[in-house]
Amino acid sequence: EADIYQTPRYLVIGTGKKITLECSQTMGHDKMYWYQQDPGMELHLIHYSYGVNSTEKGDLSSESTVSRIRTEHFPLTLESARPSHTSQYLCASSEYLSGEGQDTQYFGPGTRLTVL
Amino acid sequence: DQQVKQNSPSLSVQEGRISILNCDYTNSMFDYFLWYKKYPAEGPTFLISISSIKDKNEDGRFTVFLNKSAKHLSLHIVPSQPGDSAVYFCAASGNSADKLIFGTGTRLQVFP
Numbered sequence: 272e273a274d275i276y277q278t279p280r281y282l283v284i285g286t287g288k289k290i291t292l293e294c295s296q297t298m299g300h301d302k303m304y305w306y307q308q309d310p311g312m313e314l315h316l317i318h319y320s321y322g323v324n325s326t327e328k329g330d331l332s333s334e335s336t337v338s339r340i341r342t343e344h345f346p347l348t349l350e351s352a353r354p355s356h357t358s359q360y361l362c363a364s365s366e367y368l369s370g371e372g373q374d375t376q377y378f379g380p381g382t383r384l385t386v387l
Numbered sequence: 388d389q390q391v392k393q394n395s396p397s398l399s400v401q402e403g404r405i406s407i408l409n410c411d412y413t414n415s416m417f418d419y420f421l422w423y424k425k426y427p428a429e430g431p432t433f434l435i436s437i438s439s440i441k442d443k444n445e446d447g448r449f450t451v452f453l454n455k456s457a458k459h460l461s462l463h464i465v466p467s468q469p470g471d472s473a474v475y476f477c478a479a480s481g482n483s484a485d486k487l488i489f490g491t492g493t494r495l496q497v498f499p
Contacts (some may be wrong), residue, residue: 277430311396313389313489314431314476330486361430373419373438373480377489378430 275379277362278318283385284352292347292382294362303345304362304376305337312351314361320345352386359383390414391479393490400497406464408493410477413458417479421487422451422462425474434475435462466496 275296284290298301301322306314306329316329320339334356335349345364349356361381365374388391392411400406410420418439423431437460440447442452450463464471477490 275430280428311491313391313491314478314487315489316486319486359428363430373436375421375433375436378423379431381428381430383428 277379281383288352290349291366294345300364302365304363305347308359354386358387391488393493395493397494398477402499403466406467407461410460416481419480421478423476447463462495469497479482
């Protein structure tokens with residue numbers, strides 16, 4: 272099981288502000304992910320990283336950006352927040368389970384963002 | 388087009404009984420399936436997984452069954468407990484093994 276931390280847990284902010292959502296994991300996992308989820312909807316992958324200096328966009332288009340300068344840290348930034356960015360943002364990292372022969376993702380507690 | 392479908396948005400079960408949550412998928416390239424449990428305002432918690440070489444995997448009160456020909460999997464919880472009340476997400480991955488596709492979730496309520 273991964274120890275993944277996200278801060279802040281809740282954020283209410285005005286339109287136009289720049290925000291950074293923090294995500295850290297202590298397990299040394301190379302692969303990390305950001306998902307966005309709205310109530311009653313599925314999780315959508317918006318960014319992922321396979322290691323330091325590697326970042327890719329996910330299946331859902333997002334105006335956010337990410338960076339991966341250190342293995343344990345994968346922050347997400349919105350340069351100018353808008354009400355349409357209101358959502359829950361979930362960070363995950365993955366561990367290879369040899370018994371299953373597959374990567375399994377473990378999630379942080381999430382950040383609920385509200386943009387007024 | 389949703390590749391992973393959870394057609395029941397909610398399920399209510401009495402404590403001690405069996406809970407059965409269903410999930411259907413359309414992509415035959417999926418070969419690894421996972422179930423996550425999510426409480427409000429928290430991140431999903433990994434419950435159990437199954438790879439396509441198996442048709443059943445069991446972990447305590449949780450069992451996942453996979454029917455590849457029907458492209459269907461189910462999560463059985465027995466006996467159900469009030470603490471099991473949460474939203475359960477089914478997820479699948481394929482060739483790109485670590486890109487998970489999620490269903491929309493089923494809200495399980497276990498009442499006394």
